[in-house]
Amino acid sequence: MTTPVIQINNLQKRFGEYQALQGLSLSVHQGEILALLGPNGAGKTTTINCLLGFLQPDAGEITIAGINPQHDVVTARQQLAYIPEQVALYPRLSGIENLAYFSKMASIDKTDEAFRTLLSEVKLPSHAVDKPVATYSKGMRQKVGIAIALAKQAKALILDEPTSGLDPSASHEFSQLIQSLAKQGVAILMATHDLYRAQEDAHRVAIINQGQLVDTLVYEQLQEVQLESVYLKHIKVGV
Amino acid sequence: MKRLMLVTEFKNLWREKLVFALLLTTSVLALVAFLNAHYFAKKQHDVVLAAQQMQQQAIQDAKARLPERLASTADYKWWEDPYDLRGQAFYLMQNYATKAPLATSPIATGQADVLPYYFKMLIKEKQHIVHQYDYVHPLSLLLGQFDLSFVIVYLLPLLIIGICFNALASERQGGQLRLQMLQGGSATRLLTYQLLLRSALIVLPFLSISSLLLVTIREQLGVIELLSYNLIALCYSGFWIALTAWVNSRAKSAANNAATLVTCWLALVIVVPALVNTSIALLDPTPSRIHYIDSLRAASDDAQKASEKTLAQYFQDHPELAKNGSGASDYATKKIATINSVERAMEAQDVRFLTAQQAQQHNAQKLQYLSPALIAQTLLVDLAGNGLARHHAFMAEVEAHHQALQRFFASEIAKANQKGDFAPCEGCSAKPTLTDLADIPQFNSDFATPVNNYTPLIWLLLLAAGLLVIAKRRVNKLDSANNKEVLVV
Numbered sequence: 001m002t003t004p005v006i007q008i009n010n011l012q013k014r015f016g017e018y019q020a021l022q023g024l025s026l027s028v029h030q031g032e033i034l035a036l037l038g039p040n041g042a043g044k045t046t047t048i049n050c051l052l053g054f055l056q057p058d059a060g061e062i063t064i065a066g067i068n069p070q071h072d073v074v075t076a077r078q079q080l081a082y083i084p085e086q087v088a089l090y091p092r093l094s095g096i097e098n099l100a101y102f103s104k105m106a107s108i109d110k111t112d113e114a115f116r117t118l119l120s121e122v123k124l125p126s127h128a129v130d131k132p133v134a135t136y137s138k139g140m141r142q143k144v145g146i147a148i149a150l151a152k153q154a155k156a157l158i159l160d161e162p163t164s165g166l167d168p169s170a171s172h173e174f175s176q177l178i179q180s181l182a183k184q185g186v187a188i189l190m191a192t193h194d195l196y197r198a199q200e201d202a203h204r205v206a207i208i209n210q211g212q213l214v215d216t217l218v219y220e221q222l223q224e225v226q227l228e229s230v231y232l233k234h235i236k237v238g239v
Numbered sequence: 240m241k242r243l244m245l246v247t248e249f250k251n252l253w254r255e256k257l258v259f260a261l262l263l264t265t266s267v268l269a270l271v272a273f274l275n276a277h278y279f280a281k282k283q284h285d286v287v288l289a290a291q292q293m294q295q296q297a298i299q300d301a302k303a304r305l306p307e308r309l310a311s312t313a314d315y316k317w318w319e320d321p322y323d324l325r326g327q328a329f330y331l332m333q334n335y336a337t338k339a340p341l342a343t344s345p346i347a348t349g350q351a352d353v354l355p356y357y358f359k360m361l362i363k364e365k366q367h368i369v370h371q372y373d374y375v376h377p378l379s380l381l382l383g384q385f386d387l388s389f390v391i392v393y394l395l396p397l398l399i400i401g402i403c404f405n406a407l408a409s410e411r412q413g414g415q416l417r418l419q420m421l422q423g424g425s426a427t428r429l430l431t432y433q434l435l436l437r438s439a440l441i442v443l444p445f446l447s448i449s450s451l452l453l454v455t456i457r458e459q460l461g462v463i464e465l466l467s468y469n470l471i472a473l474c475y476s477g478f479w480i481a482l483t484a485w486v487n488s489r490a491k492s493a494a495n496n497a498a499t500l501v502t503c504w505l506a507l508v509i510v511v512p513a514l515v516n517t518s519i520a521l522l523d524p525t526p527s528r529i530h531y532i533d534s535l536r537a538a539s540d541d542a543q544k545a546s547e548k549t550l551a552q553y554f555q556d557h558p559e560l561a562k563n564g565s566g567a568s569d570y571a572t573k574k575i576a577t578i579n580s581v582e583r584a585m586e587a588q589d590v591r592f593l594t595a596q597q598a599q600q601h602n603a604q605k606l607q608y609l610s611p612a613l614i615a616q617t618l619l620v621d622l623a624g625n626g627l628a629r630h631h632a633f634m635a636e637v638e639a640h641h642q643a644l645q646r647f648f649a650s651e652i653a654k655a656n657q658k659g660d661f662a663p664c665e666g667c668s669a670k671p672t673l674t675d676l677a678d679i680p681q682f683n684s685d686f687a688t689p690v691n692n693y694t695p696l697i698w699l700l701l702l703a704a705g706l707l708v709i710a711k712r713r714v715n716k717l718d719s720a721n722n723k724e725v726l727v728v
Contacts, residue, residue, distance in 0.1 A: 054417070080421070082421050086414065087418075090247070092255060093247065093254075097250065105240065105419060106422040106423045
């Protein structure tokens with residue numbers, strides 16, 4: 001087994017009286033898609049914020065491609081890309097302008113043609129490339145988000161509810177793009193409520209509840225079980 | 240990175256149709272404010288020019304008609320005779336003391352619309368000439384003319400607030416800040432470039448257009464004056480940009496920023512100046528002008544009632560002017576003696592007015608530090624030559640000129656009287672006693688303008704620097720790990 005790109009060991013985080021994470025440990029390897037499941041308030045977003053360096057854990061350790069964001073947040077962030085539920089783009093700029101802006105900010109300088117190719121790879125309709133993002137559907141904005149991640153050539157991709165609100169066709173397209181990134185060797189951590197997409201896309205599924213890891217299902221297990229019943233069993237147990 | 244962020248910010252603003260609107264607004268403001276104040280200054284300049292021309296014309300006319308007057312044997316009444324010292328002294332003299340507007344005048348009209356800028360001089364009590372205008376403190380004129388200073392002091396801060404209130408906050412609330420930071424961007428850089436570009440879109444077009452108008456239309460404007468104007472406007476705008484940075488650095492919502500900034504504007508531009516004005520007036524009130532005029536009338540009545548006694552006192556004070564031997568009085572000498580007596584009687588009142596004015600000015604200079612708007616207004620008005628400092632210099636020159644005229648006429652009338660020129664023979668008309676009007680002292684309109692004091696600008700810069708340091712510290716925290724503010728989406 002290779003060294004995990006994303007490594008979380010015994011992560012703890014408390015907000016006042018509320019213990020959001022209670023010794024959570026996870027790892028995501030190169031080319032692997034890990035779906036992180038859990039009810040609202042389970043600690044998914046807190047985990048992601050710790051990974052992104054926006055929150056400092058109370059205890060435990062995180063490494064992204066061997067770099068601890070608590071020690072070197074800038075270098076750690078260079079190793080990862082992030083796609084939230086709502087990709088935050090500038091609405092008055094076009095898709096290609098947003099891609100160019102955020103890529104150049106990460107010191108990735110490509111030609112206009114190269115940026116257009118990237119948008120074409122993520123299947124953004126060519127007629128939309130030069131239109132303001134304000135006119136885009138959610139799926140189209142997600143595609144620009146993926147193009148930004150692709151341009152960055154990050155080692156790890158973190159997704160927070162990426163398919164929420166997407167129609168089945170857009171969700172399917174998104175799934176294909178994610179799998180293609182995984183095939184390119186990117187380690188993907190996907191926090192989601194979409195059990196179908198998790199079962200379809202993930203190589204492993206981690207279920208967390210009340211800030212703790214309650215179960216992990218590997219690819220082979222996922223082919224044999226009904227994920228929904230496993231998930232509900234753990235959530236009920238957790239409650 | 241700098242270019243990328245600035246270009247992207249510009250694109251964002253341009254597509255909001257904001258840049259064009261701002262350029263248009265600031266251009267129109269600069270144009271209207273300049274032209275409004277320029278025409279006001281031009282009107283004053285024309286009046287000053289007309290007065291000076293009338294003065295010169297009177298001298299030329301008198302010169303041209305002198306031979307005719309000398310040859311004439313007609314019966315001239317002295318109060319209608321331009322060649323009679325007494326007629327000139329008390330009724331006919333065309334002699335003006337003028338304060339011409341400077342080339343910088345359109346920057347700030349200040350109190351130029353209420354304070355006198357020319358006097359028609361006659362040998363009267365100076366109280367009738369130089370103290371006939373109500374004293375109005377410059378700070379109370381803050382809401383006066385629509386000129387460049389009005390735009391700088393009131394409107395530029397509002398425009399800066401209007402365009403900068405959501406800098407960083409918009410990205411923080413919209414989630415772009417998180418993405419930028421993950422891509423290696425920094426909140427400090429983003430806020431810096433946003434504020435620089437946005438405020439430049441307001442301040443630079445305004446200053447460019449107004450400076451261009453000043454240079455092309457006000458031809459006598461010097462480089463130092465132009466630089467001073469730009470420096471004052473930039474320092475004042477810099478304060479507001481720094482304040483905006485400080486408010487934005489608190490990581491509150493855009494709406495909260497807007498409310499805070501508008502409150503700051505109200506406090507610093509309206510409320511504090513109003514309180515300062517009130518305190519200045521309460522601390523050192525000027526004596527009642529009605530009481531002053533009543534006292535003047537009473538002093539005039541007393542002097543006239545005791546005219547013989549007054550004349551005796553006058554000759555005692557000025558023995559060189561007494562008529563040889565007789566001590567008899569004529570109308571002119573009596574009148575001058577009366578004028579001197581009234582002036583002396585009013586001296587205490589004049590001192591009270593002057594003391595109150597000086598105390599008010601002293602307090603105004605101290606209290607201006609409470610509001611950047613007061614600092615900017617005071618500096619701009621002084622630069623425009625419409626402040627109290629230049630006016631005091633003008634008034635001192637007017638008083639000196641009035642005294643010179645009095646001395647001239649008193650001396651010449653006494654000499655003519657001693658020689659018997661006013662009545663050369665029994666039954667004869669008076670002969671001309673003033674043949675060249677150019678002998679009358681002329682007002683020196685090139686009186687020295689005091690050097691402007693730019694020390695308050697340092698305070699303004701210190702305030703701005705302090706705000707920027709606090710803002711930078713706060714925004715730096717956003718850039719570091721473990722910052723809950725960035726999590727707000």
